[in-house]
Amino acid sequence: MSKFPALLNEKYDESLGKLQYPVFDVFINELKFACVLYQRTSEIHFKKLFLPVMIYPWGTERRFNAYVNYLRKRFGYRMQKVAIDAGFTCPNRDGKVGYGGCTYCDNNAFNPSYCNANTSIYEQVEEGVRFQKIRYKNAVSFLAYFQAYSNTYDSLDNLKKIYEQALAHKDIQGLVIGTRPDAIDSEKLKYLSELAQDYFVTVEYGIESCYDKTLRRINRGHDFATTVKAIEETAGFGLPVGGHLIFGLPGESRDDMMEEASIISQLPLTNLKLHQLQLFYNTAIAEDYLQNPEDFLLLDYEAYKDFVIDFLELLSPDIKIERLAGEAPPRFIVANQWDIRNDQILNGIEQRMADRDSWQGKRFS
Numbered sequence: 001m002s003k004f005p006a007l008l009n010e011k012y013d014e015s016l017g018k019l020q021y022p023v024f025d026v027f028i029n030e031l032k033f034a035c036v037l038y039q040r041t042s043e044i045h046f047k048k049l050f051l052p053v054m055i056y057p058w059g060t061e062r063r064f065n066a067y068v069n070y071l072r073k074r075f076g077y078r079m080q081k082v083a084i085d086a087g088f089t090c091p092n093r094d095g096k097v098g099y100g101g102c103t104y105c106d107n108n109a110f111n112p113s114y115c116n117a118n119t120s121i122y123e124q125v126e127e128g129v130r131f132q133k134i135r136y137k138n139a140v141s142f143l144a145y146f147q148a149y150s151n152t153y154d155s156l157d158n159l160k161k162i163y164e165q166a167l168a169h170k171d172i173q174g175l176v177i178g179t180r181p182d183a184i185d186s187e188k189l190k191y192l193s194e195l196a197q198d199y200f201v202t203v204e205y206g207i208e209s210c211y212d213k214t215l216r217r218i219n220r221g222h223d224f225a226t227t228v229k230a231i232e233e234t235a236g237f238g239l240p241v242g243g244h245l246i247f248g249l250p251g252e253s254r255d256d257m258m259e260e261a262s263i264i265s266q267l268p269l270t271n272l273k274l275h276q277l278q279l280f281y282n283t284a285i286a287e288d289y290l291q292n293p294e295d296f297l298l299l300d301y302e303a304y305k306d307f308v309i310d311f312l313e314l315l316s317p318d319i320k321i322e323r324l325a326g327e328a329p330p331r332f333i334v335a336n337q338w339d340i341r342n343d344q345i346l347n348g349i350e351q352r353m354a355d356r357d358s359w360q361g362k363r364f365s
Contacts, residue, residue, distance in 0.1 A: 067271045080139040150183040152184050175195070202242055261315045276326060
């Protein structure tokens with residue numbers, strides 16, 4: 001894929017006669033246009049030449065397949081998530097497959113202030129919609145995001161009551177359900193697929209790692225085969241499937257993490273969140289880091305930009321990218337704190353991609 005076509009070419013405007021002296025070209029905003037000074041006899045002609053913009057396989061100018069563009073194309077306008085804490089737990093917390101939960105987890109680090117499991121689902125939605133309308137002036141419709149813990153870890157009857165409380169709000173057009181791959185079954189997926197006839201419904205799985213040794217060390221309580229089965233079964237019901245992957249988990253090398261791009265690309269994922277490991281106070285993984293720092297590959301912001309770009313180049317261009325890095329309040333973070341806001345992180349990564357002439361899937365095969 002060549003970067004741009006030739007810029008100085010007599011064919012651009014034959015009415016100007018023969019191009020005698022191409023004096024300069026000015027490259028602005030990724031060469032979206034060039035200015036060329038022409039000289040013919042005694043006249044100076046200055047003409048702005050608009051050039052074709054590079055459109056990537058996913059149909060936009062952005063150098064990765066952005067999930068936000070996918071939603072905007074699907075709905076025709078901005079769609080914003082409203083997070084909900086429905087009071088769920090996880091099977092590696094309540095004793096079914098373990099205790100203590102995932103070693104890195106602290107839901108308080110990413111739950112918005114309006115999320116409170118002691119408040120009704122409808123009230124959380126109402127408060128979340130009000131909050132997002134202030135924050136994003138052009139947000140008109142919303143997706144209820146069941147985020148905290150495992151949001152399918154209950155009986156189907158109870159899940160129906162919980163989900164339908166959120167869908168009762170007039171501004172909610174669908175559900176995003178975050179869960180674990182060992183907390184889903186065909187009965188629940190069948191119900192969600194029926195719900196998807198009238199609403200947008202997607203299931204988002206915590207993949208975290210493709211390696212069983214890592215999953216054991218972080219106390220996930222399931223293996224990677226369970227993840228693959230859940231993703232494939234969910235896609236088989238015609239539901240969009242999201243995934244979440246963490247970079248920097250203990251025992252994983254740079255090569256290990258790069259290899260995950262190939263593994264992930266073989267799965268029927270719709271969208272993917274990428275996240276650098278952040279070590280939170282009072283978590284088991286923070287203690288693991290203090291005891292075994294040599295087992296952790298924690299990248300600073302500059303190194304992470306090149307790392308995640310290398311990963312994207314190896315990833316299938318069909319997978320939409322919902323997040324390229326994580327952000328949490330500094331008061332929670334004991335190590336690997338960047339002190340950079342998420343929008344600045346994203347802008348920095350996209351600028352580095354432009355500097356490197358990189359795009360998602362550039363080295364995918």
